[in-house]
Amino acid sequence: MFVRHAAKRVAGYRQASTFTSIPVIDATALVQPNQRAAAKAAVAAQLHAACRDVGFFYVKNHGIPAALQQGILQQARAWFDLPEAVKNEILIRPDKHFRGYQRLGANVTRYDGGYQRDWHEAIDLYREADAAAVAAQGLPASPIHGPNQWPVQRPAFDQLLRLYLNSMLGLGSSLMRGIALGLGLEEHFFDGQRAAIQDSYWCARVIHYPPLTEGTFHRSSASENDASSSDPAGSSGTAASAAAAKLHDAAAAALKGAEVDRAVQLSCGEHTDYGLLTLVNQEDHVTALQVKNARGEWIPATPIPGTFVCNIGDMLKVWSNGLYKPTAHRVINADPSLSRISIPFFYEPAFEARVEPVARLCSADRPPQFPPVRYGNHLESKVLNNFEL
Ligand SMILES: N=C(N)NCCCC[C@H](N)C(=O)O
Numbered sequence: 208m209f210v211r212h213a214a215k216r217v218a219g220y221r222q223a224s225t226f227t228s229i230p231v232i233d234a235t236a237l238v239q240p241n242q243r244a245a246a247k248a249a250v251a252a253q254l255h256a257a258c259r260d261v262g263f264f265y266v267k268n269h270g271i272p273a274a275l276q277q278g279i280l281q282q283a284r285a286w287f288d289l290p291e292a293v294k295n296e297i298l299i300r301p302d303k304h305f306r307g308y309q310r311l312g313a314n315v316t317r318y319d320g321g322y323q324r325d326w327h328e329a330i331d332l333y334r335e336a337d338a339a340a341v342a343a344q345g346l347p348a349s350p351i352h353g354p355n356q357w358p359v360q361r362p363a364f365d366q367l368l369r370l371y372l373n374s375m376l377g378l379g380s381s382l383m384r385g386i387a388l389g390l391g392l393e394e395h396f397f398d399g400q401r402a403a404i405q406d407s408y409w410c411a412r413v414i415h416y417p418p419l420t421e422g423t424f425h426r427s428s429a430s431e432n433d434a435s436s437s438d439p440a441g442s443s444g445t446a447a448s449a450a451a452a453k454l455h456d457a458a459a460a461a462l463k464g465a466e467v468d469r470a471v472q473l474s475c476g477e478h479t480d481y482g483l484l485t486l487v488n489q490e491d492h493v494t495a496l497q498v499k500n501a502r503g504e505w506i507p508a509t510p511i512p513g514t515f516v517c518n519i520g521d522m523l524k525v526w527s528n529g530l531y532k533p534t535a536h537r538v539i540n541a542d543p544s545l546s547r548i549s550i551p552f553f554y555e556p557a558f559e560a561r562v563e564p565v566a567r568l569c570s571a572d573r574p575p576q577f578p579p580v581r582y583g584n585h586l587e588s589k590v591l592n593n594f595e596l
């Protein structure tokens with residue numbers, strides 16, 4: 208099976224696709240030391256086919272220990288069981304750099320002409336970026352730069368999460384090396400030489416999806432979710448946080464009045480991811496993530512124990528000059544008796560990365576399809592517009 212794919216390495220622009228299942232890829236050759244080049248190339252060819260034709264794949268034998276992959280889900284579940292007042296100690300806010308705990312309904316999915324609240328609660332974390340250090344490098348400030356609000360209310364979770372995120376950063380970079388090879392690029396293409404700041408501006412979202420059948424979103428609880436009225440510390444802050452608050456107010460004003468009543472409440476609305484590569488750690492007991500194929504059919508990403516579900520994001524579309532496109536997906540947690548935990552880890556470009564079609568993937572037939580974009584701008588355009596806090 209390896210050999211057949213490996214022999215057939217063509218970068219055609221076949222348009223995805225009427226896939227009805229999601230391929231499973233064994234990552235051993237990318238994550239274990241001293242692997243033969245031919246073995247890496249074989250995995251790279253599978254990644255290439257999956258990214259081009261589906262935009263989604265599972266990885267197995269990824270090197271993250273089962274105890275860590277499972278343990279972090281269990282710890283997360285216990286954290287979400289804490290009283291609301293405790294969780295609100297790390298409430299997400301503009302002046303907390305959009306990091307921390309988002310309550311049910313705080314995150315929204317935008318549609319033409321409106322938005323709908325997603326039916327989940329979550330903790331958002333990003334690569335920590337110290338504002339003073341950013342300034343010292345002569346780089347511009349961002350409302351997103353800052354420290355994380357770690358879930359210190361449960362130290363065991365906090366500690367395991369730090370270990371987990373570090374491990375996922377390693378796995379993300381290993382898989383991106385395979386993807387670089389699959390594109391016919393130098394193995395380390397995505398490692399950091401693409402940017403002024405060397406590191407991936409990774410993101411992680413620890414998510415709890417209650418069953419949808421607990422009721423569609425109530426407008427009354429929407430107003431309870433008004434962070435500014437319930438948070439005495441909200442007014443303190445520096446010029447930077449004032450600027451962040453102002454930016455956010457402008458975004459919120461754009462959202463206000465545009466909340467739409469859609470017939471169907473979703474756990475997470477249809478979207479593509481923002482960056483390079485998403486790795487989803489999901490509980491095994493419920494199928495809720497769905498992936499859209501070219502016929503508009505929703506294909507379930509049924510949990511396969513021990514794997515991560517992976518998908519590519521908007522920036523890989525640009526870098527690959529449209530050879531790879533991010534695949535739309537959504538979450539519907541419909542079973543009334545089951546709640547679900549998932550932890551997507553987003554391996555992203557550096558904040559300052561200038562993302563543009565790679566010259567080798569452009570030709571006279573196919574000139575650059577996208578203008579260059581600074582990843583930080585793309586991220587800000589999403590994060591500053593996807594919260595109704
Ligand atoms: N945080 C990242 N990168 N994940 C993508 C989240 C997409 C869901 C969000 N409601 C939206 O519509 O954007």
Ligand SMILES: O=C(O)CCC(=O)C(=O)O
Pocket residue numbers: 412414475480487489496536537538549550551
């Ligand atoms: O919960 C999941 O399975 C995926 C969530 C997702 O698509 C996202 O947060 O970007």
Ligand SMILES: [Fe+2]
Pocket residue numbers: 478479480485536
């Ligand atoms: Fe997603």
